[in-house]
Amino acid sequence: MSNATVAPLPASKATVNDQIKYRSQAVAKPYFVAAIGLFIGQILFGLIIGLQYFKGDFLFPAIPFGTARMVHTNLLIVWLLFGFMGAGYFLIPEECERELYSPKLAIITFWVFLVAGALTIVGYLGLPYNVLAHITGNDLLPTMGRGYLEQPLITKVGIVLVALSFLFNLSMTLLSGRKTSISIVMMLGLWGLAIFFLFSFVNPNNLVLDKYFWWWVVHLWVEGVWELIMGAMLAFVLVKVTGVDREIIEKWLYLIIAMTLITGIIGTGHHYFWIGTPGYWQLLGSIFSALEPVPFFMMTVFAFNMVKRRRREHPNQAATLWALGTGVMSFLGAGVWGFLGTLSVVNYYTHGTQLTAAHGHMAFYGAYAMVVLTMISYTMPLLRGREANSAAAQKLEKTAFWVMTLAIVGITLSLTAAAVTQVSLQRLSASPLSFMETQQHIMPMYWARFGFGLCFFTGLMMYVTSFFVTGKRES
Amino acid sequence: MSASFTKSTARNIFYGGSVFFFLIFLGLTVDTTMAVPSHNAKAQLTDAAVRGKKIWETRNCAGCHTLIGEGAFFAPELGNVYVRRGPEFIKGWMKAMPTNVPGRRQMPQFNLNDAQLDDLVAFLKYSSQINTNNWPPNIEG
Ligand code: HEM
Ligand code: HEM
Ligand SMILES: [Fe+2]
Numbered sequence: 203m204s205n206a207t208v209a210p211l212p213a214s215k216a217t218v219n220d221q222i223k224y225r226s227q228a229v230a231k232p233y234f235v236a237a238i239g240l241f242i243g244q245i246l247f248g249l250i251i252g253l254q255y256f257k258g259d260f261l262f263p264a265i266p267f268g269t270a271r272m273v274h275t276n277l278l279i280v281w282l283l284f285g286f287m288g289a290g291y292f293l294i295p296e297e298c299e300r301e302l303y304s305p306k307l308a309i310i311t312f313w314v315f316l317v318a319g320a321l322t323i324v325g326y327l328g329l330p331y332n333v334l335a336h337i338t339g340n341d342l343l344p345t346m347g348r349g350y351l352e353q354p355l356i357t358k359v360g361i362v363l364v365a366l367s368f369l370f371n372l373s374m375t376l377l378s379g380r381k382t383s384i385s386i387v388m389m390l391g392l393w394g395l396a397i398f399f400l401f402s403f404v405n406p407n408n409l410v411l412d413k414y415f416w417w418w419v420v421h422l423w424v425e426g427v428w429e430l431i432m433g434a435m436l437a438f439v440l441v442k443v444t445g446v447d448r449e450i451i452e453k454w455l456y457l458i459i460a461m462t463l464i465t466g467i468i469g470t471g472h473h474y475f476w477i478g479t480p481g482y483w484q485l486l487g488s489i490f491s492a493l494e495p496v497p498f499f500m501m502t503v504f505a506f507n508m509v510k511r512r513r514r515e516h517p518n519q520a521a522t523l524w525a526l527g528t529g530v531m532s533f534l535g536a537g538v539w540g541f542l543g544t545l546s547v548v549n550y551y552t553h554g555t556q557l558t559a560a561h562g563h564m565a566f567y568g569a570y571a572m573v574v575l576t577m578i579s580y581t582m583p584l585l586r587g588r589e590a591n592s593a594a595a596q597k598l599e600k601t602a603f604w605v606m607t608l609a610i611v612g613i614t615l616s617l618t619a620a621a622v623t624q625v626s627l628q629r630l631s632a633s634p635l636s637f638m639e640t641q642q643h644i645m646p647m648y649w650a651r652f653g654f655g656l657c658f659f660t661g662l663m664m665y666v667t668s669f670f671v672t673g674k675r676e677s
Numbered sequence: 678m679s680a681s682f683t684k685s686t687a688r689n690i691f692y693g694g695s696v697f698f699f700l701i702f703l704g705l706t707v708d709t710t711m712a713v714p715s716h717n718a719k720a721q722l723t724d725a726a727v728r729g730k731k732i733w734e735t736r737n738c739a740g741c742h743t744l745i746g747e748g749a750f751f752a753p754e755l756g757n758v759y760v761r762r763g764p765e766f767i768k769g770w771m772k773a774m775p776t777n778v779p780g781r782r783q784m785p786q787f788n789l790n791d792a793q794l795d796d797l798v799a800f801l802k803y804s805s806q807i808n809t810n811n812w813p814p815n816i817e818g
Contacts, residue, residue: 267749268737332735407722637818
């Protein structure tokens with residue numbers, strides 16, 4: 203079993219593929235295809251809720267805002283997880299210099315995850331949420347109805363099983379293979395992801411403690427262990443496309459993730475200012491989270507530095523562009539927009555406003571969506587049997603990069619403008635307006651956000667189209 | 678970076694720093710958990726409030742609203758709605774939904790019975806009693 207050279211493969215063409223080093227790496231392909239498919243779904247639901255922001259009765263009561271929003275955010279998380287898993291199945295065998303422990307298990311896991319995910323979305327859209335909760339065992343252990351963790355208990359258990367199968371498969375591969383720093387950091391990040399997800403089962407009746415541990419999933423994911431995954435994926439692609447000495451790249455990787463956890467763990471305190479926790483969190487949370495942009499800035503410098511010092515001209519220029527874009531956009535979205543609201547004296551006024559949504563969009567796109575797209579950009583041509591796509595396909599992919607990225611900048615700026623109005627009318631004013639009155643003053647910004655949303659969707663369609671563009675291969 | 682600064686130095690900073698700060702975080706978590714009851718001495722987590730929390734969760738209220746600033750940003754803050762509007766207004770509001778005003782943001786009808794409405798109000802009362810260090814800045818949330 204351990205040397206799975208005769209393992210069954212998903213794509214028949216993979217047997218003649220000389221671009222991938224280990225045949226079992228081909229299991230990554232369905233994961234990436236599913237990720238892109240779910241990404242499209244996420245954006246369609248984003249457009250629905252973006253429209254409902256100014257046309258409040260759109261699709262009501264068939265799809266209320268809360269339902270569509272849940273589909274939007276859950277699809278985001280699930281497609282990123284598919285992306286991380288695909289990345290893991292490609293990266294670990296390559297780094298460990300051996301076949302995956304069990305390609306068959308990887309394919310079974312894929313289908314289980316996809317079907318469970320699809321059924322959950324059908325449940326959200328087809329059943330009243332309380333009915334879904336009731337028939338899926340929420341009365342046994344209430345875990346539903348909290349942001350990002352809306353999944354029924356059985357889905358959450360399913361996610362844990364899928365994660366365990368995935369981690370078992372990769373860990374067995376790593377144990378008997380070459381252990382590089384990149385593969386170890388990737389595995390630490392993925393194990394951390396699974397371990398902190400277990401806090402989604404913790405839901406104390408005490409609202410303060412409920413909120414306190416909710417952030418152990420949400421914050422310790424995106425400002426903790428996911429950054430390890432992101433760093434490892436970025437480092438892997440940079441080693442490949444730049445040919446820079448692995449020792450240098452891995453040194454950077456360790457320094458970046460050291461800064462991540464040194465600042466980000468106590469930085470969780472920026473969510474503990476007002477939820478019923480002691481006042482000392484205002485100082486601790488402000489100081490440590492104010493330093494959280496540092497690792498994101500290092501990520502940017504790292505990407506540009508490695509590309510500048512490149513030892514080879516890799517024909518896949520689109521992948522290089524995505525890698526550089528990840529560095530810049532994650533710093534802007536997480537580092538700069540996160541910082542805007544992170545000091546307790548500022549957060550007092552911006553907490554739970556459109557600034558949070560502005561930051562959430564640019565950070566999730568700039569860091570995690572883009573790093574997954576970087577990995578897909580680098581690996582998909584290889585999985586399809588060529589070193590890089592044709593010049594025409596790369597040109598379209600690069601255009602899609604710019605359209606999507608600029609659209610997110612547009613969405614972020616619209617929501618930031620919305621936040622300025624909201625904070626001044628509803629929070630700072632001597633005679634504050636009510637929430638709903640304030641919203642009336644912001645409508646133009648929501649129109650603008652929707653417009654940029656349509657641009658984003660256009661960019662995404664160009665991106666998908668780029669996979670079907672053929673043409674002469676670039677040398 | 679200078680050659681004397683090696684990869685293994687970087688790795689040691691990573692492991693040492695992470696473990697160190699995670700342990701501090703665990704210590705702070707123990708302290709916070711112990712301090713929460715006295716910090717929130719005014720908050721009455723009654724049986725009705727516990728049942729109300731389940732209603733809040735299983736109707737996905739946080740899919741549109743914030744509760745002490747967390748949730749979604751489509752509809753008003755509800756952590757202090759008990760103070761802003763009072764119990765009778767809240768129950769009447771829930772029964773009157775949806776408004777069906779054309780173009781206005783719509784809230785679903787959840788068909789809660791009187792006992793459920795009382796539980797929900799008890800939960801919102803409890804939420805409003807949490808010691809938020811004076812957040813939000815004003816009653817509008
Ligand atoms: C890629 C990394 C990051 C991602 C994906 C991310 C995403 C998010 C999201 C989605 C929220 C909203 C959570 C909710 O209430 O539903 C949030 C809140 C917040 N984030 Fe980040 N974030 C990242 C990094 C950062 C960094 C580095 C900082 C600080 C410099 C930061 C500061 C904040 C603050 C202060 C809030 C709370 C806003 C409020 O009070 O309403 N974030 N983040
Ligand atoms: C067509 C483009 C998009 C539109 C129109 C859109 C619209 C929205 C809307 C209206 C919300 C709900 C805000 C609220 O709670 O009131 C939302 C939430 C969210 N969206 Fe999007 N979205 C789009 C694309 C994206 C992309 C590309 C990402 C990330 C890669 C993303 C990530 C998120 C996240 C993380 C939240 C939760 C934010 C939070 O809790 O702070 N969205 N989106
Ligand atoms: Fe955070």
